[in-house]
Amino acid sequence: MSPKNEVNPLSFLCLKFVSNVLIHSLCDDEGKNYKLVKNYLQDTTYEVIQDLLKVILSTENLDAATRFSCLEVLLREDVRRIDTGVFPGTYYEKILRVLTKSCGNLHHLNLKGVWVKEHTNLLCELLKKLKNLRVLIIPHIPDDNVLRTIVNCNKLSVVDISGECLFTEEGLRDLKSDSIKILHIGMYGKKEICQENDSSELIATVIKQLPNLNVFKVYSFTGAALLKIYENEPSFKTKLTYIHDTDTTLESLEAIIHLCPKLESANFNSPSSGVLNNFKNLHQLNCLKLSRPNYDDFNKYLIESGDRLQILKLNMIKDQRIDVSKICSYAPDLQTFECFKLKLSCTLPDTYFMNLQTIEILYCDITTCVLKYLLMNTPFLKRIVVGDVITITDGDVFRLCAECGFHNLEELWFSSARGLTIVSVELLMGHCQNLKVLGQLSGWNISADDMDYLRAIILSSNMDLILLPVGVFP
Structure with a gap:
C-alpha cells in the first residue's frame, strides 16, 4: 500500500x-x-x-x-539567500532599493521574475554592495555595466545571464573571473549572443577568460568556439564537465576531446556522420543527450562505450526502431533513460535493467510489449512517464502487480491509457508500497465520481499519495 x-x-x-x-x-x-x-x-x-x-x-x-x-x-543585513519570485513591473525599482538598503551579506540572489532591465544602474549599486555573493540569477537583464560589476564580485561561482540581454560584444569581452564555475548564457538554438553574425570567437574568448569554468549552459554551439581555441592553442585545456553543441563536426569533436578532458555530461544535437564513432575518446562521459544522431553511429557507440553511460536521452532518430533491450545489454549501469519521438522495440525480453530508476517516454511509438518489458525488467524503477497512447488494460496491471513487486516505484504517469479504470488505481495503491504520485488520470477511463471516491479513501487512510490532475474531471 x-x-x-x-x-x-x-x-x-x-x-x-x-x-x-x-x-x-x-x-x-x-x-x-x-x-x-x-x-x-x-x-x-x-x-x-x-x-x-x-x-x-x-x-x-x-x-x-x-x-x-x-x-x-x-x-x-545578515540574510544570505533571496529568491524574489514574480512581481509586477511597478515593484521592480522598489525591490532593488530595499535589497540595496537592507542586504549586505547575500550569498544567493535570484531576480527571476523581477525583470529590472530599465533599472540596471540600481542593480549595479546592489551588486557592488554584495561582497560575499556566490550565486547570481538575472536572466534577460544584464547590460555592459552589469557585466563589468559582476567582474568585481570575486566570490561568484554561479552566474545566469541567459536569454535576450542588453550587453554588447565589448561588454562580454570584459567578463573575466577566476571564481565563476557555472555560466548560463545565450538562448537555445541561437548562434548569436550579441547580434553578431558569428559568436564562436566571442564565446571562445569567454571560455578562455573563465579558467575555472565547469559548466557552460544554455548556449548550444560550443563546439565551434572550442575549435577556434584549438586551432590557435592546441595545448589549451579547460575544466569543462558539461557542454551543449549543435551540428558537431569531426573537427570540432577533436577540439572537444583535446580541450575538455574532464567532460562528464554533453548534449549533442545533429552530430555529423562519423562523429559518434569518436565518442569513445571522451573517457569520462557518462551523461549523454543525443538529438538526430546517425543510427548506425549510435549503435556502434553503444556497443563500444555504452558501459560508461549512467544517463541517456535520445531524441528523434528517424526511420529506425530503437531496441530498448539492446540498450539494456550494452549500458548495464544506466540510471536514467529518456526518449522523445522514437520508435521503440524489444527483441531480448530476458535482459534486465539492474540500475535503471527513471524512464521518460514522450511522443514515441511504443507498444504494450515494450511497456511491459520496461515495467517488468526494471526492478529498481522509481519513476516512469509515458506521454503516448497506450493500450494497456486493467488485466495487464493485475498481471504486472502479480509478477512484480514495484517496491521502489514512487511516480507513475500514463498520459493516455483509456483501457485503465478505477480498478487499476486501486491495484497500484494497494500494491506499490512507495507510490506517491499517480497521473495523468484525466487520460484514463475514470469519472469525477471515481476520483472523489479515491480521494476519500486516500484521506481516510492518511495515504501520502497524490492523484493528478487535482482539478475537476469531466
Whole structure:
C-alpha cells in the first residue's frame, strides 16, 4: 500500500503558523504593525528570517503588495539567500532599493521574475554592495555595466545571464573571473549572443577568460568556439564537465576531446556522420543527450562505450526502431533513460535493467510489449512517464502487480491509457508500497465520481499519495 503521511515536523508547522501571522499583520496599506514586527523579530536568527521570506515570497495566491511589505520589513543585513519570485513591473525599482538598503551579506540572489532591465544602474549599486555573493540569477537583464560589476564580485561561482540581454560584444569581452564555475548564457538554438553574425570567437574568448569554468549552459554551439581555441592553442585545456553543441563536426569533436578532458555530461544535437564513432575518446562521459544522431553511429557507440553511460536521452532518430533491450545489454549501469519521438522495440525480453530508476517516454511509438518489458525488467524503477497512447488494460496491471513487486516505484504517469479504470488505481495503491504520485488520470477511463471516491479513501487512510490532475474531471 502507498506510504502513510508522516506528521510534519514542529519546525515546519511553526514556520507556516508564523508566516501566516506575519502576512496577516503586514497586509494593511498603512503599515501599522511594521515597527512592532521588526522589533519582535530583531533577535531571530537569519536562518529563520530566510525561511520565512522563502515561504512568503513563493506563495502564489498572495498579492504583490503584501509580499513586498513582508520583504521590506523582514529583510536584514545578515540574510544570505533571496529568491524574489514574480512581481509586477511597478515593484521592480522598489525591490532593488530595499535589497540595496537592507542586504549586505547575500550569498544567493535570484531576480527571476523581477525583470529590472530599465533599472540596471540600481542593480549595479546592489551588486557592488554584495561582497560575499556566490550565486547570481538575472536572466534577460544584464547590460555592459552589469557585466563589468559582476567582474568585481570575486566570490561568484554561479552566474545566469541567459536569454535576450542588453550587453554588447565589448561588454562580454570584459567578463573575466577566476571564481565563476557555472555560466548560463545565450538562448537555445541561437548562434548569436550579441547580434553578431558569428559568436564562436566571442564565446571562445569567454571560455578562455573563465579558467575555472565547469559548466557552460544554455548556449548550444560550443563546439565551434572550442575549435577556434584549438586551432590557435592546441595545448589549451579547460575544466569543462558539461557542454551543449549543435551540428558537431569531426573537427570540432577533436577540439572537444583535446580541450575538455574532464567532460562528464554533453548534449549533442545533429552530430555529423562519423562523429559518434569518436565518442569513445571522451573517457569520462557518462551523461549523454543525443538529438538526430546517425543510427548506425549510435549503435556502434553503444556497443563500444555504452558501459560508461549512467544517463541517456535520445531524441528523434528517424526511420529506425530503437531496441530498448539492446540498450539494456550494452549500458548495464544506466540510471536514467529518456526518449522523445522514437520508435521503440524489444527483441531480448530476458535482459534486465539492474540500475535503471527513471524512464521518460514522450511522443514515441511504443507498444504494450515494450511497456511491459520496461515495467517488468526494471526492478529498481522509481519513476516512469509515458506521454503516448497506450493500450494497456486493467488485466495487464493485475498481471504486472502479480509478477512484480514495484517496491521502489514512487511516480507513475500514463498520459493516455483509456483501457485503465478505477480498478487499476486501486491495484497500484494497494500494491506499490512507495507510490506517491499517480497521473495523468484525466487520460484514463475514470469519472469525477471515481476520483472523489479515491480521494476519500486516500484521506481516510492518511495515504501520502497524490492523484493528478487535482482539478475537476469531466
